Amino acid sequence: MESNTSTLVVPTPSTEVSSFDFKSLNNVPKQFVWSSKDLIKGSSEKLNTPLIDLKAIKGDEIAMANAAKLVREACMKHGFFEVTKHGVDHDLIIAAHREYDSIFKLPLEKKLSAKNKHNRWGYSSAHAERYSSSLPWKETFTFLYHYIHESDSEIVDLFKSFLGDEFEQAGLVNQRYCEAMKEVSMNILELLGISLGADHSYFQRFFEDGEAIMRCNHYPSCKNPNLTLGVGPHCDPTSLTILHQEQVSGLEVYVDGKWLPVPPRHDIPDALIINIGDTFKALTNGVYKSVLHRVVVNEKVNRKSLTFFLNPRADKTVIPPKNLFENEEQRDYLDFTWTQLYEFTQKRHRADPDTLSSFVLWLGTQEPPPSN
Numbered sequence: 001m002e003s004n005t006s007t008l009v010v011p012t013p014s015t016e017v018s019s020f021d022f023k024s025l026n027n028v029p030k031q032f033v034w035s036s037k038d039l040i041k042g043s044s045e046k047l048n049t050p051l052i053d054l055k056a057i058k059g060d061e062i063a064m065a066n067a068a069k070l071v072r073e074a075c076m077k078h079g080f081f082e083v084t085k086h087g088v089d090h091d092l093i094i095a096a097h098r099e100y101d102s103i104f105k106l107p108l109e110k111k112l113s114a115k116n117k118h119n120r121w122g123y124s125s126a127h128a129e130r131y132s133s134s135l136p137w138k139e140t141f142t143f144l145y146h147y148i149h150e151s152d153s154e155i156v157d158l159f160k161s162f163l164g165d166e167f168e169q170a171g172l173v174n175q176r177y178c179e180a181m182k183e184v185s186m187n188i189l190e191l192l193g194i195s196l197g198a199d200h201s202y203f204q205r206f207f208e209d210g211e212a213i214m215r216c217n218h219y220p221s222c223k224n225p226n227l228t229l230g231v232g233p234h235c236d237p238t239s240l241t242i243l244h245q246e247q248v249s250g251l252e253v254y255v256d257g258k259w260l261p262v263p264p265r266h267d268i269p270d271a272l273i274i275n276i277g278d279t280f281k282a283l284t285n286g287v288y289k290s291v292l293h294r295v296v297v298n299e300k301v302n303r304k305s306l307t308f309f310l311n312p313r314a315d316k317t318v319i320p321p322k323n324l325f326e327n328e329e330q331r332d333y334l335d336f337t338w339t340q341l342y343e344f345t346q347k348r349h350r351a352d353p354d355t356l357s358s359f360v361l362w363l364g365t366q367e368p369p370p371s372n
Ligand SMILES: C=C1C[C@]23C[C@H]1CC[C@H]2[C@]1(C)CCC[C@@](C)(C(=O)O)[C@H]1[C@@H]3C(=O)O
Pocket: 127, 136, 213, 231, 232, 234, 235, 236, 237, 238, 309, 342, 345, 346, 350, 351, 352
């Protein structure tokens, strides 16, 4: 997949390099150099994100209402807030990072073999199998987690098939981590429903049969960090992102013309960062923002983040709760499904600042599906 045009993209030409061994790189190859516009220096001012204590608001109507007010304010401005006392065990978070440390330490050849034939799940080195310029300075491990799943060993089986039986424990830890993320997401969806004046359970019901893209991002330290980015400027096309970052800065959000860091909370290392994505923006009929963010890298230390990208069931139509629009004329977006938007980002348009607007334009040119 190459540039962001609405023409069907062709796979990266075989002459291009399709992987990089970061620990052997003593400079920044040209494929990783981003435009000066994308590399504008971040501000020393930090993003002001409300921190919500999910345990304190559970079952307490007044505390829930106050938290909903803080969340509404943040989501109407930049779409980012943080949660603590979320119920995800500290040892599970530590174990997840430890398992990924062992995966990313593997020889590159072994890591590259850990992917399925569609190139979508498993390991990726800088997405070099998909793009040949503006490559992100990161390697990733990604898989799909179904909220409703027949087998409890789905994730374990994936890790064993991709990496071998010795990674059964990594699969178990990730299975438990995704189950914990699902619980957290249900509590956050209730809070978001209340913050939007919708039925408390609207979003919980909308996502109860959803799916999540679980990804660990590993951003190696970089000899010349001012030339490249761990992740380029983008809005998440997904619905809700639940992110745990190590105690290393890197995430920045674009607000009021400035790149504002969202640094790790050294006093609350288990804090989870929540951000609204494009699909949830459409689910709120544009009331909440899906905001541009990026990741900068540094010369000294590696950084990892665990990102859990929640999506509705792939074929479910994205429709806001009734209280957010009075008639069809007040709808900001055409009906669409997550499958349509996801495929758009994978086959036609590399997720960037303009994904949703480009998608809506493209959708308008497509034949409506036959009404069954
Ligand atoms: C649906 C998705 C596509 C990406 C992973 C999830 C949500 C975030 C998207 C992404 C991280 C946005 C920046 C560009 C991207 C290509 C990346 O750097 O990984 C995007 C992901 C992807 O297409 O794999």
